[in-house]
Amino acid sequence: MRNKKLLGLLWIFVFTIFCSLFTVRLLAAPLRIENVTRLKGQEPTTIRGYGIVSGLNGTGDDPKAYDQTARTIMRMFELSGMPNTSPKGIGVSKNNALVEVTATIPSTGGRDGDLLDCTLVSVGNAKSIENGVLSATMLTSLLPRGQEAEVLGTAWGKVTIEKTSAPNVGKIKRGCRLTDNFINPYVEDGNLTLVIKREFSDPRMAIYVANAINQFWGDNEPETSAATTANQRYGGTIAKAIDAHFVIVKLPKQYFDHPLRFVSELMNVEITVVEPLMPRVVINERVGIISIDEGVEVKPTVVTHKNIVAEIRPPVPPGEQEVNPQQFVDIDTDIKYRQMMGEAVTNQKLKALQASLDAVRVTPQDMIEIIKILEQQGALLGDVHYIE
Numbered sequence: 609m610r611n612k613k614l615l616g617l618l619w620i621f622v623f624t625i626f627c628s629l630f631t632v633r634l635l636a637a638p639l640r641i642e643n644v645t646r647l648k649g650q651e652p653t654t655i656r657g658y659g660i661v662s663g664l665n666g667t668g669d670d671p672k673a674y675d676q677t678a679r680t681i682m683r684m685f686e687l688s689g690m691p692n693t694s695p696k697g698i699g700v701s702k703n704n705a706l707v708e709v710t711a712t713i714p715s716t717g718g719r720d721g722d723l724l725d726c727t728l729v730s731v732g733n734a735k736s737i738e739n740g741v742l743s744a745t746m747l748t749s750l751l752p753r754g755q756e757a758e759v760l761g762t763a764w765g766k767v768t769i770e771k772t773s774a775p776n777v778g779k780i781k782r783g784c785r786l787t788d789n790f791i792n793p794y795v796e797d798g799n800l801t802l803v804i805k806r807e808f809s810d811p812r813m814a815i816y817v818a819n820a821i822n823q824f825w826g827d828n829e830p831e832t833s834a835a836t837t838a839n840q841r842y843g844g845t846i847a848k849a850i851d852a853h854f855v856i857v858k859l860p861k862q863y864f865d866h867p868l869r870f871v872s873e874l875m876n877v878e879i880t881v882v883e884p885l886m887p888r889v890v891i892n893e894r895v896g897i898i899s900i901d902e903g904v905e906v907k908p909t910v911v912t913h914k915n916i917v918a919e920i921r922p923p924v925p926p927g928e929q930e931v932n933p934q935q936f937v938d939i940d941t942d943i944k945y946r947q948m949m950g951e952a953v954t955n956q957k958l959k960a961l962q963a964s965l966d967a968v969r970v971t972p973q974d975m976i977e978i979i980k981i982l983e984q985q986g987a988l989l990g991d992v993h994y995i996e
Contacts, residue, residue, distance in 0.1 A: 641817060642875035644808040645855070648801035649794035653713040655760050659745030661705045661728065661737045661767055661778075668705040668740075669732035705734035705776075709745050709763050711784040717791040723782035726763045736775035740767045747784060761786045795859060795867050800874075802855040806995045807890045807899070813881075814849035820879045821847035821857060887990045889958065889979060894996060896972035898979070900962060904990035905955035911981050913974060918965065920956050920987070955989060958982075 661668070711726040718724070726747075730737055747761040762785055767778035794800060804814055822845045846858040863870035887903030911918045958979075965975055982988040 639879045641877050645802040645804055647794050648803050649792045650715045652715050655747040655749055656710040657745045657747040659709050660743050661707050661740035664703045664740045666702045667736040668702045668734045705730050705737050706732045713790050718786045719789050722786045724784040726780050726784040728778040730776035734776050737767050737778045738769040798859050800857045804853050809852050810885055811852045814852055814855055816879050817855050818847040818849040820877050824877045889992045891994050900959050904958040906958050907955055907987040909987040911978050913978050
């Protein structure tokens with residue numbers, strides 16, 4: 609029995625060291641520019657228009673209540689230079705509904721003939737648009753180019769409802785057909801703009817990215833190359849960190865006819881992080897998603913939220929027994945390893961707290977509120993970023 613216990617402790621020790629080394633290996637893995645940035649201009653584009661859903665069997669708009677809304681929207685069509693359907697006869701019964709139609713062109717762009725899903729939302733007082741049919745509706749970009757709106761797609765088809773709790777919001781699968789090629793330009797005045805991703809947004813990261821680019825092309829381009837001219841125009845660099853969010857990159861002359869090749873090489877450049885960035889907590893409150901870096905720690909404190917009381921205590925050293933142990937205790941291999949190596953560990957990992965709260969089915973929304981309280985108390989050792 610004694611030998612089995614010793615063997616078990618040995619396995620735990622080996623497993624702990626393995627996990628710690630694995631964590632160090634992950635932290636030491638090289639970052640590439642594609643990991644921390646995206647190319648400005650390569651974003652999804654929403655196109656929209658207003659149309660009529662018919663065949664609603666009495667669940668459509670009340671003509672008396674929505675007639676003025678219909679006329680206002682049709683006037684918007686007229687001012688934007690778009691052809692439109694006359695409002696005459698739209699609201700003569702409750703079998704029709706006026707809707708806003710939107711579709712999203714992916715960040716990679718789209719080609720003439722591509723089919724996209726579209727979403728319909730009633731802008732009147734329709735009770736339901738389920739099983740109605742959308743008449744042909746032209747969709748334009750939200751920011752019209754020039755004096756007139758540019759028609760980029762046409763939507764039509766039978767409407768389905770995804771949520772019974774929202775019967776006036778519908779979908780048409782592959783119901784929008786693009787009527788023109790749409791490509792997001794990413795080179796402007798010979799420059800590209802790299803956008804630092806939210807989870808890495810930091811002045812130091814922007815500088816690391818710019819330095820990596822300048823070092824790479826400085827090491828790989830001959831002295832007489834066009835990159836040297838670009839360096840001179842940029843004060844000795846082809847990349848410049850503007851702030852914590854943007855890095856401007858000058859397109860070398862030899863890539864003017866092949867910018868995609870430059871982008872491909874650019875995104876593969878490795879970044880040297882001289883000073884580790886503060887570990888982060890990234891929160892999307894709208895959908896209740898929380899991303900916690902491994903290094904985020906919490907000082908000993910007590911948090912009270914609704915009927916939840918969370919007491920964060922210093923980790924108990926190996927061999928000692930906690931007084932009044934909590935019901936749920938997360939085993940953090942990194943902390944155990946540090947204690948075994950003789951380090952006096954005071955703080956707990958935020959991930960350990962999250963695991964304990966998950967075990968008692970605390971909702972993501974409540975967890976977000978607890979993180980906010982920890983941040984206000986100054987007990988959270990890490991940066992908190994809120995995204996949408």
